[in-house]
Amino acid sequence: MSSYPVATPSAAAPSPRRVGRLEPAALAGVMSRDVVIFKRYWKATTFSSVVQPTIYLLAFGLGFGTLLKQIDHVKTIEYIATGTVATAVLFSSAFPGMFNTFIRWQFQRTYDAMLAAPVDVEELITAEILWISLRAGVYGLAPLLVGMLFGLEPNPGMLLVPFIGFLTGFGFAAFGVLIAAVAKTIDNFNYVTSAVLTPMFLVAGTFFPISSLPDGVRTVAQINPLYHCVQLVRDASLGGLQVADLGHAAVLLAFALLMWRLAIWQLGRRLID
């Protein structure tokens, strides 16, 4: 091992550096690690993000499509493709939020290493959620692209979909981090997957309209953030944006902010003794 190459580290006067909350340099540092990992695994990640919606489109679209020409006054392919955008966003944000967080924190101790560097808990968690939601926004486009192969017509409003996906993904990534922060073991995720995420992705107007549901279930569905994502994506992609969509966007924003703060609070409590 060679000797320490610093000339005179203690001679240099420490430059007092202004530091604040959520510094871009810290966020970029944490995300640079995510980028490195992504470069290694992008094929697998992208494969699943494209194949999954394709399967949904084939199963629901072609399956239902032979029975139904329209769902809720929308062409079946349009209904299913836009619904699948929401499920793609949900899966590509909630699952990495849960699993990546738990693995990096508990098994690999990556977060412990990073927090010894000039990175605060708030920056660490925000950067991780940001990265996941950026990715989710992009992957949210996959179902639309696949849908076009099955006859979905391109629409300029579809350019809004990555932004809707980002906002929704931010909330669900933070939700995943929150779950990871309160989970005792990684097996606990099974409860959340079966009891929360599965009903959430089905009862959101993704593959069938919630208007056909009993009153009680419909009310619950309207609290589901994914329902608001679906509505927004559908209106944007099919050229039907209206004032009510501002309400959907507001719900998604509120959900994202709430989950973000809860995730920082809960995981922060466990990262810092």
Add this chain to the structure above:
Amino acid sequence: MTEEAKNELRAGASAPAISLQGVVKRYGSIVAVDGLDLEVAAGVCFGLLGPNGAGKSTTMRMLTAQALADTGEITVLGYELPRESKQARMEMGVVPQLDNLDVELTCRQILTVFARLYRLPKGERAAAVDRALELANLLPRADTIVRELSGGMRRRLLVGRGLIHEPRLVLLDEPTVGLDPQVRQELWSLIDSLRERGVTVLMSTHYIEEAERLADVVAVMSQGKIVAQGTPAALVRAHAGEQVLEVYGPPARLAEASAIADRNGWGSRRSGPALAIMRAEALNGEAPDGVRRPANLEDAFVALTGEEIE
């Protein structure tokens, strides 16, 4: 040590690199750190010596604000913790006891991420990474994934990662635990060269030899407190005297020797197969026959903590 650091130390004007006052840290009903007062002067290699569970690692975590003290005041490099901990962390390097390397990344990738986390300017990152690789003796392994490195290489990479931004203060938590003697020697010379360059080193260890060989000042920690502090030689003189008398023999003989020591008020302890009597230079004619040897830090340590150590 640089001339400036030396001058500062001589003049006594230098502010301490680390200062803890009345620090208490509880985990539930367990008191991990119990009213700790500690000062580490700038430019020294300071050894925190104590048995497992003495509170060394908790103390280390509090210095990076990864654990928050229940009461007490902590300053690091003049910054008040936890409020200004981020500034402090910019200027210090940490080598943890537990390997927390990213096993999926290569050495170069890990170091590049940390060069960013430590806010090195873009143009300096590549050079800093190469320097850290060289320091860790890992240049030929730069593009190897961490999972494929040996334990010794991983520890060296941890050290390189903690030094990538050329910190003024380095925290080493049990730096050589579980390493083979050759790697341990390498790390020791590295730590020694840090001190020579004027970098302040705080090293926790439960290896007596490590503290004795490297540390300018040793603080003995036991049950969350500092029980003694000084240069290794001064600690030995104060708590074990100049010589130790080692009495060998069957258990009955050792019990007899132990009784004699107790009657005379001599400090003694079982040391492997022998009974060691402290301050052998001051014993009277009642002293049993045995072998005299110079007292060492281990004798002082056991006298202070009542605990045997590796």
